[in-house]
Amino acid sequence: MSLKEKVFSQLIKDNQGLIIKVSRLYTNSLEDEQDLFQEIVLQLWRSYDTFKGNSKISTWMYRVALNTAITLFRKKTKSPQTDELMDFHYADFIEDDDEKQLQISLLYKVVKMLPNVERAIVMMYLDDLPYRDISENLGITEVNARVKMNRLKKTLKELMEKHA
Template sequence: MDSKQKEFSQLIKGNQGLIIKVSRLYTNSLEDEQDLFQEIVLQLWRSYDSFKGNSKISTWMYRVALNTAITLFRKKTKSPLTSELDEVHFEYEQEQDDEKQAQISLLYKVIKLLPNVERAIVMMYLDDVSYKEIAETLGITEVNARVKMNRLKKTLKELMTQHA
């Protein structure tokens, strides 16, 4: 494995949670989650050389992950080519705490009821991504991101109550 692949591998391992969250929010089964996780990693690898450092690495990763998730499952194509990363294997890991998993599952269930852009806003907000980065990632204004999130908080509270 060359130094570029090692650097990329460390980047993925350090930001695996981000990729898992996107995968979980845009799929409905564990198998699809795992497939999307691998496809996002592949797309990150393919665009790794094009990252110029003009934004935070996490902003770039969110952008690639969200674009991959939205377009892949919109097209319903499930045959990603993985030959470019054959030497590197990334494990998909899940937490095991049952009570915490139940709470997380309910949250994901209600977030999945939201349209794609709103899902992305909530996910990034929960990851403590700044409104500036959310706006940059999604191509909206910072004010718009704040307004949407405030509305989404109310919507999520209602949905959590209805589905609890």
């Protein structure tokens, strides 16, 4: 394994939660979730050389992951070639805590009811990203991100109560 592959592999391991969250929020089955996880990693690998460091690595990863998620299943094209990708398996990154998984599942269930941009805002907010980063990732103003998140808090509370 080359140095580049080792660095990339560590980057994926360090940021696996981000990729899993995006995969869960933009799919409806475990199989699609796993496919999207691998497709995001593939797209990150393909664009890795173009990352210039002008933004945080997590900002770049969110942008690639969200763009991949939003466009991949919309197209419904044939499976991508993954020959150049190292061996990353979705199951290697999942926790085993059943109670925690039930709570997370409910949260994902209600967040999936939101439109794509709102899903992304909630996910990044829950990851404690500053509104500046959220707005940069989504191409909206920081004020718009704040307003949307405040409205989404109310919406999510109502949905959680309704579907609990």
